[in-house]
Amino acid sequence: MRHILSVLLENEPGALSRVVGLFSQRNFNIETLTVAATDDGTLSRMTVTTLGSDKVVEQITKQLNKLIDVIKVVDLTEGEHIERELMLIKLKANSSAARDEIKRTADIFRGQVIDATPNTFTVQLAGSSDKLDAFINALSGASLLEVVRSGVSGIARGEKVLSL
Amino acid sequence: MELLSGAEMVIRALRDEGVQHIYGYPGGALLHVYDAIFQQDEVQHVLVRHEQAATHMADAYARATGKAGVALVTSGPGATNAVTGIATAYMDSIPMVVITGQVMSFLIGEDAFQETDMIGISRPVVKHSFSVQRPEDIPSIIKKAFHIAQTGRPGPVVVDIPKDMTTPTERYEYEYPKSVKMRSYNPVSRGHSGQIKKAVDLLLGAKRPVIYSGGGIIMGDAHVELAELARSLNVPVTNTLMGLGGFPGTDRQFVGMLGMHGSYEANMVMHHADVVLAIGARFDDRVTNGVDKFCPTAKIIHVDIDPASISKTITADIPIVGPARDIIKEMIQLVKGAKTGPDAEAAKQWWQQIDEWRARHGGRFDINDEGLMKPQQVIEMLSKVTNGDAYVCSDVGQHQMFAAQYYKFNQPKRWINSGGLGTMGFGLPAAMGVKMNFPDAHVACVTGEGSIQMNIQELSTCQQYDIPVKIICLNNQSLGMVRQWQDMNYESRHSQSYMKSLPDFVKLAESYGHVGMKVDKYADLEGAMTEAFAMTDRLVFMDIAVDPFEHVYPMQVPRGAMRDMWLSKTERT
Ligand SMILES: Cc1ncc(C[n+]2csc(CCOP(=O)(O)OP(=O)(O)O)c2C)c(N)n1
Ligand SMILES: [Mg+2]
Numbered sequence: 001m002r003h004i005l006s007v008l009l010e011n012e013p014g015a016l017s018r019v020v021g022l023f024s025q026r027n028f029n030i031e032t033l034t035v036a037a038t039d040d041g042t043l044s045r046m047t048v049t050t051l052g053s054d055k056v057v058e059q060i061t062k063q064l065n066k067l068i069d070v071i072k073v074v075d076l077t078e079g080e081h082i083e084r085e086l087m088l089i090k091l092k093a094n095s096s097a098a099r100d101e102i103k104r105t106a107d108i109f110r111g112q113v114i115d116a117t118p119n120t121f122t123v124q125l126a127g128s129s130d131k132l133d134a135f136i137n138a139l140s141g142a143s144l145l146e147v148v149r150s151g152v153s154g155i156a157r158g159e160k161v162l163s164l
Numbered sequence: 165m166e167l168l169s170g171a172e173m174v175i176r177a178l179r180d181e182g183v184q185h186i187y188g189y190p191g192g193a194l195l196h197v198y199d200a201i202f203q204q205d206e207v208q209h210v211l212v213r214h215e216q217a218a219t220h221m222a223d224a225y226a227r228a229t230g231k232a233g234v235a236l237v238t239s240g241p242g243a244t245n246a247v248t249g250i251a252t253a254y255m256d257s258i259p260m261v262v263i264t265g266q267v268m269s270f271l272i273g274e275d276a277f278q279e280t281d282m283i284g285i286s287r288p289v290v291k292h293s294f295s296v297q298r299p300e301d302i303p304s305i306i307k308k309a310f311h312i313a314q315t316g317r318p319g320p321v322v323v324d325i326p327k328d329m330t331t332p333t334e335r336y337e338y339e340y341p342k343s344v345k346m347r348s349y350n351p352v353s354r355g356h357s358g359q360i361k362k363a364v365d366l367l368l369g370a371k372r373p374v375i376y377s378g379g380g381i382i383m384g385d386a387h388v389e390l391a392e393l394a395r396s397l398n399v400p401v402t403n404t405l406m407g408l409g410g411f412p413g414t415d416r417q418f419v420g421m422l423g424m425h426g427s428y429e430a431n432m433v434m435h436h437a438d439v440v441l442a443i444g445a446r447f448d449d450r451v452t453n454g455v456d457k458f459c460p461t462a463k464i465i466h467v468d469i470d471p472a473s474i475s476k477t478i479t480a481d482i483p484i485v486g487p488a489r490d491i492i493k494e495m496i497q498l499v500k501g502a503k504t505g506p507d508a509e510a511a512k513q514w515w516q517q518i519d520e521w522r523a524r525h526g527g528r529f530d531i532n533d534e535g536l537m538k539p540q541q542v543i544e545m546l547s548k549v550t551n552g553d554a555y556v557c558s559d560v561g562q563h564q565m566f567a568a569q570y571y572k573f574n575q576p577k578r579w580i581n582s583g584g585l586g587t588m589g590f591g592l593p594a595a596m597g598v599k600m601n602f603p604d605a606h607v608a609c610v611t612g613e614g615s616i617q618m619n620i621q622e623l624s625t626c627q628q629y630d631i632p633v634k635i636i637c638l639n640n641q642s643l644g645m646v647r648q649w650q651d652m653n654y655e656s657r658h659s660q661s662y663m664k665s666l667p668d669f670v671k672l673a674e675s676y677g678h679v680g681m682k683v684d685k686y687a688d689l690e691g692a693m694t695e696a697f698a699m700t701d702r703l704v705f706m707d708i709a710v711d712p713f714e715h716v717y718p719m720q721v722p723r724g725a726m727r728d729m730w731l732s733k734t735e736r737t
Contacts, residue, residue: 062472068292071348
């Protein structure tokens with residue numbers, strides 16, 4: 001099953017490599033990983049999506065918690081949550097038919113064309129990973145030049161907060 | 165406040181931490197630190213002959229005392245030579261602080277002379293590591309390093325110090341922190357009372373209970389409590405390789421070591437148990453054998469300081485996270501206060517069954533017809549000559565298993581061996597680390613002619629510092645453990661397991677100024693060993709010829725159940 005782990009960790013050199021190293025060392029799978037400092041500059045917030053049985057994910061959570069830099073780990077998929085991923089996608093758009101088709105599809109998915117040349121469009125789209133997948137599928141007629149995805153960021157719904 | 169250079173702060177912080185010995189080897193990146201060592205006499209530096217030995221000495225000190233040992237090695241090759249020792253400590257959860265030199269901070273990343281990314285190389289085998297970025301952080305980093313190494317589930321911590329953090333002319337205010345607070349590190353300090361209650365109820369209702377305990381009892385100083393709990397419940401106790409000495413080896417309730425080379429009775433008890441209380445042990449693959457067939461009828465209670473150890477390989481029915489000693493104490497109170505004690509009739513039957521198993525095998529071995537000494541006989545003699553009271557520091561191989569099986573450890577912290585990593589070359593430096601700190605104790609290094617050669621250079625260190633350990637070399641002229649597997653699984657094709665050109669160990673020992681003895685008849689063994697241990701101020705190398713064809717038994721059949729064992733070359737359960 002797919003799980004989304006939210007990790008609060010010290011914003012220190014080496015902390016990220018410890019987390020990444022842990023996954024490869026213990027043969028855990030990483031689908032996506034995003035990390036950046038939070039409003040408190042001494043803390044980083046990381047979101048990891050991983051595939052595994054409940055037993056494996058329990059072990060991942062425990063091993064993450066064991067890392068000295070890690071302060072908290074929450075499995076967002078255990079409760080209601082919101083996940084978003086950002087995608088930048090560059091497409092060939094060298095005919096008016098192609099340009100119309102891309103714009104129409106982008107509108108349906110609430111994407112925006114954020115850059116254009118006579119031959120290309122670059123579309124920005126945010127949403128769940130499924131939605132981004134669906135967008136790519138919907139554009140199967142157009143030719144994709146480049147796809148950049150940020151990986152998932154997640155947050156719990158409601159009043160639940162992951163903080164110190 | 166006093167002004168000290170970074171180099172001086174390193175040594176002063178160690179002193180303030182109560183460190184008496186550091187084991188190390190100098191080099192370019194550490195020259196400032198070594199100069200600071202020269203200018204004081206409170207912390208004694210022990211110069212090894214290879215950095216691996218420094219780490220094993222520090223590690224063994226920790227195993228014998230419970231306090232973190234300290235190794236000091238230079239950047240590049242010094243640091244990489246230390247990696248095996250760090251990994252050895254990591255696998256056995258041993259507290260250790262390893263200080264590594266590093267190239268000047270502005271050279272890092274430029275492939276400078278003797279630069280290696282030690283933080284990166286050691287990352288998978290440390291509990292944590294620090295890279296010093298500002299000299300004034302040295303005292304607090306060293307304080308944190310000891311704190312992390314010694315609390316929770318212990319482990320090695322690396323502190324990497326670029327040379328320019330130790331410049332003698334740059335001085336800073338020095339104060340050693342009294343305590344540590346880290347928001348991201350708070351090991352569990354007590355077990356969950358509800359879970360403990362459930363566990364005791366289960367134990368009191370059990371008909372065939374067993375306690376399986378490991379290194380956590382030793383490092384957690386819980387052997388007294390363990391014995392009390394075992395008595396109050398009248399249950400058999402088995403120990404892991406790391407847990408030997410955690411329960412008295414000569415006690416009636418002790419059924420021996422369990423696992424791959426565990427005793428027949430211990431493995432039978434485990435297989436037939438209805439409740440297994442695991443404390444400070446981690447269901448390692450050398451213990452469980454085939455996990456799908458492990459203890460088919462048992463409910464499992466698992467007590468461990470490390471939540472990640474619980475349900476990692478074997479799912480626990482009652483998990484309890486916390487320090488072993490406090491949890492066992494709480495269990496004892498509950499057993500005492502219980503309305504009904506353990507089922508006496510069931511206990512009687514269980515013990516009857518256990519005694520039958522004991523009678524069936526009971527650690528017997530065959531005496532060789534041609535008069536060749538058996539390695540088991542040597543260990544039994546060692547146990548006799550030292551009254552079961554020596555520190556036994558082992559290398560890795562058949563001799564290690566024989567030592568584990570036949571030396572009766574009645575106290576914790578006396579059996580010092582590389583269980584998790586299985587590091588050949590561990591034994592001699594380990595014995596040295598123990599002997600330096602317990603000069604009046606009997607300290608034996610049980611080794612093989614293969615393993616001893618992996619750190620034989622340390623005979624020189626022993627000469628320099630007068631470290632009179634006794635080396636008990638079970639010389640079977642082969643990499644016996646490898647050969648045993650080749651005999652059993654490869655139709656005796658002895659690929660590279662034969663030692664063709666052994667040195668004359670007696671002369672070798674003598675060349676370092678030590679005493680060498682060769683023993684090849686059992687009749688001479690007792691006299692020679694007694695003489696060796698009577699020479700309290702000399703290192704004695706006993707080169708003891710043993711039967712090269714002996715195998716270690718019992719041996720579990722791979723991927724079978726606990727009870728599936730070879731009992732001799734011809735006999736299977
Ligand atoms: C550093 C290292 N290399 C290889 C091994 C694999 N190994 C395990 S036991 C063994 C043989 C040990 O031979 P010896 O020290 O003579 O002991 P014996 O088994 O003969 O008693 C070997 C090669 C190891 N454990 N450690
Ligand atoms: Mg040998």
